[in-house]
Amino acid sequence: MVMKHPKLFIAGKWCETERSMPVVNPYDNSLIAEVPIAGARETGRAIDSARTGAEIMRAMPAHSRARILARTAELIEKHIDDFTGLIIAEAGKPRKYARIEVTRAIETVRLSSEEAKRIAGETVPMDAAPGSEKRRGFYIRVPVGVIAAITPFNFPLNLVVHKVAPAIAAGNAVILKPASKTPLTALYLAEILLDAGLPPEALNVLIGPGNTVGTALVRSRDVGMVTFTGSAGVGELLGRDCGIKKLTLELGSNSGAIVDETANLDKALERCLIGAFAYSGQVCNHTQRLIVQKDIASDFINRFLLATSRLVLGDPQQAETDIGPLIDATAQKKAQEFVDDARAGGAELLCGGRAEKTIFLPTVLSQVRPEMAVVCEETFAPIVSVETFGDFSEAIDRFNRGARSGRYRYGISAGVFTRDINRAWRAIEELDVANVYINDSATFRVDLQPYGGVKESGIGREGPRFAIEEMTEIRMVSFNLD
Numbered sequence: 001m002v003m004k005h006p007k008l009f010i011a012g013k014w015c016e017t018e019r020s021m022p023v024v025n026p027y028d029n030s031l032i033a034e035v036p037i038a039g040a041r042e043t044g045r046a047i048d049s050a051r052t053g054a055e056i057m058r059a060m061p062a063h064s065r066a067r068i069l070a071r072t073a074e075l076i077e078k079h080i081d082d083f084t085g086l087i088i089a090e091a092g093k094p095r096k097y098a099r100i101e102v103t104r105a106i107e108t109v110r111l112s113s114e115e116a117k118r119i120a121g122e123t124v125p126m127d128a129a130p131g132s133e134k135r136r137g138f139y140i141r142v143p144v145g146v147i148a149a150i151t152p153f154n155f156p157l158n159l160v161v162h163k164v165a166p167a168i169a170a171g172n173a174v175i176l177k178p179a180s181k182t183p184l185t186a187l188y189l190a191e192i193l194l195d196a197g198l199p200p201e202a203l204n205v206l207i208g209p210g211n212t213v214g215t216a217l218v219r220s221r222d223v224g225m226v227t228f229t230g231s232a233g234v235g236e237l238l239g240r241d242c243g244i245k246k247l248t249l250e251l252g253s254n255s256g257a258i259v260d261e262t263a264n265l266d267k268a269l270e271r272c273l274i275g276a277f278a279y280s281g282q283v284c285n286h287t288q289r290l291i292v293q294k295d296i297a298s299d300f301i302n303r304f305l306l307a308t309s310r311l312v313l314g315d316p317q318q319a320e321t322d323i324g325p326l327i328d329a330t331a332q333k334k335a336q337e338f339v340d341d342a343r344a345g346g347a348e349l350l351c352g353g354r355a356e357k358t359i360f361l362p363t364v365l366s367q368v369r370p371e372m373a374v375v376c377e378e379t380f381a382p383i384v385s386v387e388t389f390g391d392f393s394e395a396i397d398r399f400n401r402g403a404r405s406g407r408y409r410y411g412i413s414a415g416v417f418t419r420d421i422n423r424a425w426r427a428i429e430e431l432d433v434a435n436v437y438i439n440d441s442a443t444f445r446v447d448l449q450p451y452g453g454v455k456e457s458g459i460g461r462e463g464p465r466f467a468i469e470e471m472t473e474i475r476m477v478s479f480n481l482d
C-alpha cells in the first residue's frame, strides 16, 4: 500500500480530523485505510486557501502551467504500478482495466499540458456593426478562479484528472472532493501534483460525504464553477443547490449498440462484449442495450452468450480476471432488483442473473420492453438486455425512445455496427445522444474528444480542450479609436 496514513490536503498541509471513515476493498471487504472526514471548518479553510491559489494560478504563465502538468504525467507514469494497485484495491477494478485507466490518465494530463499553451481568444469584426467602424475588438479567455471538482468512484484517477488537469491548464485553483469509496487514488495524485511543482494552494483535497462536504462546496459563493461527474439524481440536486455559477454535469445513461445484418459480426461481438462487461458495467457509457437485426439475432446472441461464458470471474488483482466485484452491497441489491423486475415483467434470463459473493454474474436478458427499468434506467452493473429489429428505422426508434415517456431520459453514447454508409449517416443524424460511434461499441472513448451527455445525461463537455473552454470565461475587449 503506497499510502499508509492518508490525510486531507488543505492550505498546503496534510491534516487529520477527529472523525474518520473506512475505505474498503470491494472484493473481500477488507479494510484498506481509515480516512479523515472534513467538517465545515476544514471546508471553509479549503475554500479560503483556494481563493489564494486562484490568485497564484492566474498570475502563472502558460508555459509554467504546461510544465507542471507535463511533469505530473511523467510522475504518474513512473508510479504506474502504485496507481494501478490503488485502483484495484479501492475500486475493485480488474487489473487489466485498472492499468488502462492509469495509461489513459497519463494521456489526459499530457493533453492538458499541451492545451495549456493554446488558450486563446479571437478578434471580433467590430466594424460589421454600423456605428462601430472605429472600434477594434477581441476577446480573451480568463480563468474562472476557484473550481470545485466532485468525482465518482468508477474512474478514481482518470475522471479526477479530467477535471484537475484542465483546471490547472486554464489557470484555476481546484478543490477536489473525490468519491468517499475511492479517495486514496486522488490523495496520491495530489502528492504527485505537489512533487511536480504545483503551488500547494492551487489544490485542496477534502474527503467526506457528498451531502455535507459536496453540498457546502456547491453552495459556496467563493466557488466560481462546479464540475461534477456522478449519478443523475445527485446531478439534479447540484443543479438546484449551486445558484448562479458555472456548472458542468457528466451523468449516467442507458447507452447501447445497434448491430445490423451488414456488420462485421466478429468485430461487433468483440467490442460489444467489452462494452457490456468491462468493470462489470460500472461505466457511464456501458453498453447495456443490444439492438440486433432479427435475421442475425439468434446467431449473434448465441455467440455473445458463448463469449460471456468464457469471461474469467474473480479476484481483480489477477491479471486474467475480466469480471470483479460490484462496488458495494447496495449496488448488488440494485442489480438484483433490475433482473427480478425484468423477469417479473416477462423478460427471459439467458445467463447470470444473480451474485456469487461480491461478484454479480454477467447477465443477459431478452424479451425486454422499453418501459422496463433494465432498459430505460441506468443499470451500472454487468446486465445487458437484447432487443431485435426489422428495418433500420425501427432500430433508431428503439434506441431513442421509451414507450411510456416518448423519449428515454438519457443520452450519452450509441455504437452502430453497419457497413451501410447511408444507415451510418442516418444514425449520426437521428440518434438522440452526444456520441455516435460507427463500428465501435457505446463504451468507446478517447480522452481528447469532446465527451458528455444530452438530456438528463449532462450539461457541458469534458476532454481537455473542451473542459478548458468550460473552465474559462470569455472577456470581451473593445478599443474605441474615435
Ligand code: NAP
Pocket (backbone or CB within 6 Å): 150, 151, 152, 153, 154, 155, 159, 177, 178, 179, 180, 181, 208, 209, 210, 211, 212, 213, 214, 215, 218, 229, 230, 231, 232, 234, 235, 237, 238, 250, 251, 252, 253, 283, 284, 285, 378, 380, 412, 452, 453, 457, 458
Ligand atoms: P454519485 O453517488 O452520484 O456520487 C458522485 C460524487 O458526488 C461523489 O463524490 C459523492 O460523494 C458526491 N455527492 C453525493 N451526494 C452529493 C450531494 N448532495 N452534493 C454534492 N455531492 C454529492 O455517483 P457514483 O456512484 O460515485 O458514480 C456512479 C455514477 O457516475 C453513475 O451514474 C455513472 O453513470 C456516473 N458517471 C458518469 C460519467 C460521465 O462522464 N458521464 C463518468 C463516470 C461516472 P460520496 O461519495 O461521499 O457520496
